[in-house]
Amino acid sequence: MRIAKRSxxxxxxxxxxxxAAVAGALVFGGIFLLILGQNPFVIYGSxxxxxxxxxxxxxxxxxxxxxxxxxxxxVMIAFKMxxxxxxxxxxxxxxxxxxxxFALNFSDLPKPILLIVMAVAAMVMGGIWLLIPAWFKSKFGxxxxxxxxxxxxxxxxWVTYLQYSLWKDPxxxxxxxxxxxxxxxxxxxxxxxxxxxxxxxxxIYLVYMFLSHTKTGYEISVIGESENTARYAGIDIKKAxxxxxxxxxxxxxxxxxxxxxxxxxxxxxxxxxxxxxxxxITAWLSGLNPIVVGIVSFLFAMLQQGGSYIQTAYQIPSSxxxxxxxxxxxxxxxxxxxxxxxxxxxxxxxxxxxx
Amino acid sequence: xxMIISFLSATVQAGTPLLFATVGExxxxxxxxxxxxxxxxxxxxxxxxxxxxxxxxxPILAVIAxxxxxxxxxxxxxxxxxxxxTNQEVTGLTLTIFGAGYASFVxxxxxxxxxxxxxxAFYAKTPFPLFSQIPFLGDIFFKQSVFVYFSYFTVIVLGIxxxxxxxGLNLRMVGENPAAADASGINVAGYKYFYxxxxxxLSGLGGAFLSLVYIPVWQENITAGKGWIAVALVxxxxxxxxRAVVGAYFFGGLDIIGFRLQKFSIPIPIYIIDMLPYLAxxxxxxxxxxxRSRENKAPASLGRAYFRExx
Numbered sequence: 001m002r003i004a005k006r007s008x009x010x011x012x013x014x015x016x017x018x019x020a021a022v023a024g025a026l027v028f029g030g031i032f033l034l035i036l037g038q039n040p041f042v043i044y045g046s047x048x049x050x051x052x053x054x055x056x057x058x059x060x061x062x063x064x065x066x067x068x069x070x071x072x073x074x075v076m077i078a079f080k081m082x083x084x085x086x087x088x089x090x091x092x093x094x095x096x097x098x099x100x101x102f103a104l105n106f107s108d109l110p111k112p113i114l115l116i117v118m119a120v121a122a123m124v125m126g127g128i129w130l131l132i133p134a135w136f137k138s139k140f141g142x143x144x145x146x147x148x149x150x151x152x153x154x155x156x157x158w159v160t161y162l163q164y165s166l167w168k169d170p171x172x173x174x175x176x177x178x179x180x181x182x183x184x185x186x187x188x189x190x191x192x193x194x195x196x197x198x199x200x201x202x203x204i205y206l207v208y209m210f211l212s213h214t215k216t217g218y219e220i221s222v223i224g225e226s227e228n229t230a231r232y233a234g235i236d237i238k239k240a241x242x243x244x245x246x247x248x249x250x251x252x253x254x255x256x257x258x259x260x261x262x263x264x265x266x267x268x269x270x271x272x273x274x275x276x277x278x279x280x281i282t283a284w285l286s287g288l289n290p291i292v293v294g295i296v297s298f299l300f301a302m303l304q305q306g307g308s309y310i311q312t313a314y315q316i317p318s319s320x321x322x323x324x325x326x327x328x329x330x331x332x333x334x335x336x337x338x339x340x341x342x343x344x345x346x347x348x349x350x351x352x353x354x355x
Numbered sequence: 356x357x358m359i360i361s362f363l364s365a366t367v368q369a370g371t372p373l374l375f376a377t378v379g380e381x382x383x384x385x386x387x388x389x390x391x392x393x394x395x396x397x398x399x400x401x402x403x404x405x406x407x408x409x410x411x412x413x414p415i416l417a418v419i420a421x422x423x424x425x426x427x428x429x430x431x432x433x434x435x436x437x438x439x440x441t442n443q444e445v446t447g448l449t450l451t452i453f454g455a456g457y458a459s460f461v462x463x464x465x466x467x468x469x470x471x472x473x474x475x476a477f478y479a480k481t482p483f484p485l486f487s488q489i490p491f492l493g494d495i496f497f498k499q500s501v502f503v504y505f506s507y508f509t510v511i512v513l514g515i516x517x518x519x520x521x522x523g524l525n526l527r528m529v530g531e532n533p534a535a536a537d538a539s540g541i542n543v544a545g546y547k548y549f550y551x552x553x554x555x556x557l558s559g560l561g562g563a564f565l566s567l568v569y570i571p572v573w574q575e576n577i578t579a580g581k582g583w584i585a586v587a588l589v590x591x592x593x594x595x596x597x598r599a600v601v602g603a604y605f606f607g608g609l610d611i612i613g614f615r616l617q618k619f620s621i622p623i624p625i626y627i628i629d630m631l632p633y634l635a636x637x638x639x640x641x642x643x644x645x646x647r648s649r650e651n652k653a654p655a656s657l658g659r660a661y662f663r664e665x666x
Contacts, residue, residue, distance in 0.1 A: 003662075003664075004664065005662075005664065084444055086448065136640075136641055136644070140641065140644040140645050141644050142640050142641050142644040143587075143590065143640055143644065145391065145444065146583060146586055146587045146590075146636065146640055147637055147640055147641075149580075149583050150580075150583070150587070150633040150634075150636045150637050150640075151633075151637070153580050153630070153633040154630050154633050154634060154637075157626050157627070157629050157630045157633075158626070158630070160626050161624055161626030161627065164626065165624060165626065166624075277448075277451075277452055278452075280445075280448055280449075280452075281449065281452065284445050317459065317460045317463035319455075319456045319457075319459035319460040319463070320456075320460060322452065322453075322455065322456030322459070322460075323453060323456040323457060323460055325452070325456075326449050326450075326452045326453035326456060327453070329445075329449045330431065330435065330446075330449060330453070333435055333439070333441040333442070333445065333446055333449070334435055334439050334441065336439070336441060337439040337440065337441070340440075341440070
């Protein structure tokens with residue numbers, strides 16, 4: 001038996017392999033549920049029911065999809081360059097911090113202006129938060145995975161400081177919370193769901209256009225494939241990194257503004273809920289494709305909502321969803337092997353000497 | 356003086372989980388595999404060790420279970436990256452998410468529970484015969500838990516393995532140039548599996564130190580980024596297990612300094628002091644990337660899958 005590289009499979013075959021991998025993960029998870037003494041069909045069924053079963057649940061699923069989708073788009077741009085932005089969580093918090101600063105201090109501005117100021121501030125702040133490690137990476141080759149990750153903790157501690165001390169609402173009777181935004185700092189709703197969903201759809205289009213129809217987008221994929229090729233082609237790698245990371249961090253920062261203004265109504269330490277990490281899975285699962293990531297994010301949001309539903313219904317901890325999500329990625333990663341390599345079984349024929 | 360001794364002694368304690376994880380990751384990277392799943396494997400070890408300890412009341416069994424749990428996490432990673440040649444960064448990150456999910460799932464019903472007294476007593480500080488008599492150093496290093504003594508032992512044994520034996524030479528060769536190692540008859544995949552699993556087991560031990568000795572009450576997110584700091588410490592230690600000791604204790608000290616400083620009512624808010632370990636990690640990353648020397652480099656094949664037909 002030996003392993004050989006194979007020529008690329010066609011698109012349909014690749015899709016089939018990926019779907020088989022997802023199915024494999026679900027079967028594996030099902031066996032696990034069986035061991036726990038649960039009927040996997042019932043549990044999976046009620047997870048779907050918990051994610052989509054009523055308008056209320058559907059709305060919650062969409063509310064979960066929005067930050068996940070936008071963050072996935074943000075980190076995807078960085079991943080395309082093989083720049084490991086694991087710091088989306090921090091960029092979200094810093095974006096929310098910047099937006100909240102304007103929401104709390106300039107609440108008498110007219111609503112549209114205030115919202116735009118908040119969004120721009122969040123994007124700039126999120127962008128800067130990623131620009132710091134990006135600058136060091138481009139200048140000294142500093143490890144960006146760990147740098148961006150450490151900045152997550154710094155951002156979370158900073159927001160904790162604001163919530164528990166500096167910006168603590170004196171009218172909250174000692175309860176550690178920041179004052180709620182006024183009405184004109186809250187983003188409007190359309191069809192009962194805050195307009196983050198429209199922003200998400202617009203950003204899918206924008207990121208798609210950016211990656212496949214602009215010069216920078218092209219440079220990103222060349223650098224991602226091979227830095228040497230990029231250098232020979234005369235691409236200014238340093239400039240491309242900085243530009244791209246500002247955009248990547250900016251999108252994640254915008255997520256912070258949307259969460260603060262559309263969901264929690266103010267800045268808080270549990271604003272993100274680990275979306276920055278789940279987005280890594282969704283971005284990768286979608287093959288770094290901005291359109292596919294929309295679908296994947298929706299399915300993952302459904303899983304997550306379904307996860308909290310089965311916690312109340314069956315006392316199965318909601319982290320089951322998290323395990324299932326990582327299992328799916330494990331299986332899909334494993335399936336890449338089938339796409340790229342083939343296993344050649346060799347039987348010794350008469351007279352043939354083994355190579 | 357006694358205050359300095361008590362601070363340094365606490366530093367050794369706080370640094371021990373980092374030390375286990377860092378040394379484990381050094382070996383994984385030495386065979387060419389960057390495992391970003393450290394945080395996840397630590398959590399798997401922490402929760403498994405706690406549960407086994409809680410249910411059996413056996414301190415040794417708890418530690419063995421924790422090491423096995425960490426190794427199990429590493430096995431997933433090794434199978435994917437070595438056999439199936441997946442992307443090491445993404446696989447490691449997924450392992451971290453998986454480990455966090457596993458710990459939260461399994462530990463869900465254990466939050467707030469406390470370990471039996473015999474385990475706490477077993478791992479309580481016990482003076483090491485003779486060595487504890489050394490003035491100053493004895494008070495810091497040899498009036499510790501047996502688990503801490505075990506970490507000294509581990510570092511010494513693995514250091515000798517790495518630098519003084521044939522196996523150490525082979526494993527470094529696998530990380531530097533897998534094709535050459537393969538050509539000289541070394542089982543590349545075998546070495547990779549073994550040391551990735553060893554790394555996982557050590558991370559599991561690091562997690563178990565947290566849940567059995569350091570904070571013997573189960574709580575969610577018990578590792579709080581220590582696995583990530585350990586990944587950074589590998590760079591700080593320049594892939595040398597002895598230097599990892601210095602790094603681990605330094606960061607252990609940063610971890611507890613905020614709590615200790617509270618007594619002195621300094622004007623810096625506690626939340627800002629809490630950022631210190633993370634900011635210091637960033638500082639280390641930057642400094643190490645600025646002064647890159649010849650001999651202190653990462654193993655040459657780090658992060659790349661080895662495929663015999665692709666040279």
